[in-house]
Amino acid sequence: MADPGFRDVSGLWAEARGALPGFPRWTRVERLLSVRENAIFEVRGDPPRRGVLRLHREGYQDERSINSEMLWLRYLSDQGFPVPAPFCTEDENLVLVTATGRHATLLGWVSGYHPGSAGDPAPIGHRYREIGAALARLHNATDGFRPPSGFSRPSWDIDGFLGEEPLWGRFWENSGLTMADTRLMEEVRDVARTDLQRFLQDGADFGLIHADPLPENIFISEAGPVIIDYDDSGYGFRMYDLAVATYRRSDEPGDEGLSECLVAGYREQRVLPDEHWETLPLFHLLRTLACLGWIEPRQDFPGSRERLRRYLEIARVASRRYLETRRSS
DSSP, X not given: OOOGGGGOHHHHHHHHHHHXXXXXXXXXXXXXXXXXXXEEEEEEEXXXXXXXXXXXXXXXXXXXXXXXXXXXXXXXXXXXXXXXXXXXXXXXXXXXXXXXXXXXXXXXXXXXXXXXXXXXXXXXXXHHHHHHHHHHHHHHHHHTOOOOTTOOOOEESHHHHHSSSOTTOOGGGOTTOOHHHHHHHHHHHHHHHHHHHHHHHTTOOEEEEOSOOOGGGEEEETTEEEEOOOTTOEEEEHHHHHHHHHHTTTTSTTOTTHHHHHHHHHHTTSOOOHHHHTTHHHHHHHHHHHXXXXXXXXXXXXXXXXXXXXXXXXXXXXXXXXXXXXXXO
16 A cells, blocks of 8 residues: 655645645645545635545545545435535546546535544443444435446455455455464454355345444534545445444443444434344454454554554454354354
């Protein structure tokens, strides 16, 4: 995922300033918010408004996929579902190609705070119930979406997780794995594939998903949770969204009930059979393995070595636990 242009912050500023005039009545690049898969800038416009300009990392999503993400966001916004609404270019396109050939998009600003942060006055269990309900409403709204010709998003299907070329990389070939680790990854890959195939045959709920609803991708606004950052969205198992939402807190002391809060909120808005909810450990495992593949080509990210060490240990523990549970069931 190395993109030489993403190492040059001054160059990114120049690209952002050069791209902004392509969007009508947006006038000023205010500040750089983050540089990861995209370089994210806060921008201002006339009449007074705030937005987010994204410069997309080369080699991650192509123009058709980025445009498809924006089409989905526009549909959700038109349906009244709270999302960062996309803005068009002067030529009525949703994606702008900059002078350097990079893709740029512009989205509306979302105000609020992250669930469970210092500024959140509500109990975390209450927040997770709200998040569960928001994910259900996202899935409900998306069921009515009829993708236009040329619509293309990644597939978080069986091959997307466990095939020869997973979306986030061949986790079983991570450079930090020992020989024993590699054998463990190959075994759990085979078992997880069998379980995922069985779930799909048994009627898994499958469609467009966010695929990354972590707390940092959710803002609590005055009207409730707003899910942002659809960069990884695609076709996949709806259970994966629920698993990712609880993934980082699933083993934290005192947080054992958050998954139950999440599913309670989800079931207020959408049917979720018990046998589907029982696959949560499988989808937690799939997220763990995907992260192990994701980190390998991103050694240019700050803190990547520490993150790799942490992901390796989490993958070992999660894989052993999953296999032991399967053997005893």
